[in-house]
Amino acid sequence: MRRHALLALCFVLSLTALAPAGWSDAEAQSLSPIADDTRWTLAAVGDVIMNRRIAPFDHPGDPGFHDLANIIRGVDAAFMNLEQSVFRLQEFTGWPAAENGGNYEVGSPETLRDLVDMGFDLFNNANNHTTDYGVEGMRLTNRLLDEWGLIHSGTGENLGWASRPGYLETPKGRIALIGMASTFTPMSRAGKAGPTVQGRPGLNPLRLSTRHEGSPETMAALRDVARRQGANVSDDPNAPVRVFGATVFPGDEDRAVVSLDDVDRERVLHEVRNATDQADYVVVNSHSHEPGNAFMVPPPWMEEFARQTIDAGANTFIIHGPHQLRAVEIYKGRPIFYSLGDFIFQNETIDPMPSDQRDRYGLPLDRLASEIYDTRFQVDGDGNPTTGFPTESRWYESVVPVATFEGDEVVEIVFHPIELSWKAPRGRRGTPRIAPEELGRKIIEHLAELSRPYGTEIVYENGVGVWRR
Template sequence: MVRVLATTFALVALSATTVTGQNQPPRTTWTFAAVGDVIMNRLIMQYDNEADPAFQQLVRIIREADVSFMNLEQSVFDLASFEGWPAAETGGSYELASPATLRELADMGFDLLNRANNHTTDWGVEGMRATNGLLDAMGLVHAGTGENLGLASRPGYLETRAGRIALIGMASTHTSLSRAGSQGVAVRGRPGVNPLRLNTMHYGSPQTMAELRRVATQLSVRQVDPDGGLSVFGTIVHAAARDTTIVTLNERDRRRVLHEVRNAASLSDFVVATSHTHEPSNHSMVPPDWLVRFAREAVDEGAALFVGHGPHQLRGVEIHNGRPVFYSLGNFIFQNETIDPMPMDETEIYGLPFDALASEVYDARFQVDSAGNPTWGFPTESRFYESVVAVVHFEGDEVTEMRFYPVELGWQEPRSRRGTPRLADDTTGRKIVERLAELSRPFGVVISWEKDPNSSRGIGVWRR
């Protein structure tokens, strides 16, 4: 009888917990640290000592967070034993690092990684699989890629003292050949990334349409007129009163990802949705309208945070229904000038001879002058080497504060050292935080410049 009563009480208690405590995380104070893009092919943890306090303190911030997130924008494997080959289509260059870099990233404190981006299959599906295998072996939770669309879409789960964290990774910026495909009844699914496809519609004024027809006729380019528009140079332009381009998110991808967010919200305590989005371009500090709408929808469906990355520079911060949305956190590690060796495809792109080596590829890509200074591309602008570590403070599931630690990546250092992160001094740091504050102001977010209570450095702060 005692056992029956005990069992009955236990079932009642379990039922009550299931109904009233659903999705209620442990009431603890905890922190979530997030950075943007990581392209790393040189070891950096040798700087983690008192002789380099700006690096050491940066590592401490990441390690002390309960959860630390990053976007891994490269393949990782031992090239000497790799049985695959470079893909014919890349995300812009063949990003590659040795397994030792993953060990260092884990040592820094990162435990949650996005894998969906434009560099996921630089080295083919084989490179994607090799990288994911290393992450799995190291116990690093990742999301955004898989052997088919269903697996690429599903969350990765991280168990923490604050509760169960779900990560859903995706990319609007990806190569066409890297898009994962659905598993069918009779045909296997396609390995790749969890995609966010975009629909782009171009509209031309009467003057523009007339000029397009004139140029096409002059160049003897075939013209097609679908529904009053004009198909020329592989692009359809529709007739309208004025010139404009409208980009919308593919409805099938939108519904599929939001379905995954709802599922993850039911199975975890916190959901992190993350998208690799370069659009509209790397030179835009403003996120595209479709991404703003989608990030808000993801929050409405249960995401506790939305983290954007891709354009290699900062974009604004929004608080939607009490949840942080980071539209881009910029570069955290940006060592994209020291990958060696390079596939022959890179030498062909820049018209170099067959025996050209990596340094000559970079000289051509960034148009290095006779004094050894780049005159084109990322290395010519400091903003691509200035970012933040965002640390979100939670009390249970409520966001109470966000701290933004400004980071500089050695923009004016030589190629051999450029791209390694350190906490910025107050002069550079204040410039970085003020830029982030300015970009966040249109979203109604106020970020102030304050002294870090744990150090003498200045940081950006938002409070509820």
């Protein structure tokens, strides 16, 4: 659709210009098939970790991939989370960072070309792998995206640039993209530019703080432990206790209360309000693993913040990071995707790997990348991981939602179930295809079950999940 939109618009303008003299503007515009069309479509996917080409699959001989690619090409805008650096490793003059997001994720420029050919034009760059290869790796990735004219957000040369939207111009209107991350390595956080010192390059952060609370019984036990460690502990039952590097406050029950930093919250909401004035539609997204990849329910602070971005003017809020599906909520007529899982998950074929990964698993420097992965995942005789992350099919099953908006509100979402070849050999595992019928139904029913507590009813129809207003 997008590839022909410009030609269609030129055709419409030519019809308007050739309209007979004396026609009103309304009569001239009535010739246009899109003049009164307030509908626009958005496809969204979750995490993309990609270091192998996908172009060879894009032909009718591989219909599962080919049909999926055509679905994405057929929308007005397509969003993804680029969870890696993109540059040619053998030409890289920088070095891997001491901190990384769990693996050193990098792909060649050709992988990005395949993603563009597949139809993606909105890219989030803020995640826990943003600076796996330092600021230089982040800069090279941004430079390549800019050179290709691709719209991205979430990172920049200082906090101001990392926070600002990217803007995609389409025949259906201007779409703003705001990206951020609550899951990130501390050194990747962007900093403000000051009057005398330049800002710090990095990502747009959502900082979190955790308050630990203990029941009266727990607090009494912690006071006893702290005293045995030599600490001077107050007998006041209302006083906090610091033990094992953490401060625990008295409460009614044992719990950890996670709060979003108010400065970061207001900065993002300010950008959303600004983007609402500057664009026709606003897409907000965050890379957020919290409370952890194993959890299928988002934390309360995330639900609250997602709704606040909608209140500030966002048309949709998309979360990626947990590597598995979570619920969908329709809030005030606008969708919140609490996790879209994985879209491309080529997490085991990055080669070569920095020496830090060998150190992590106690391997000598002469060990190859495949031996690092074998140690990390403890693969079975068929090459399938048996321990560690990821070792279950749920990391390789997801959906690609195509949301149809009528103006500011969503009227329909079609969820296309996908599978990433969980049982395929390592060299072919992680590439998406439309899921076969039985698995597709299972994926949609799982998503429907997760979404039902939010009042979102998703039904399985003809191989896809459907929500309608």
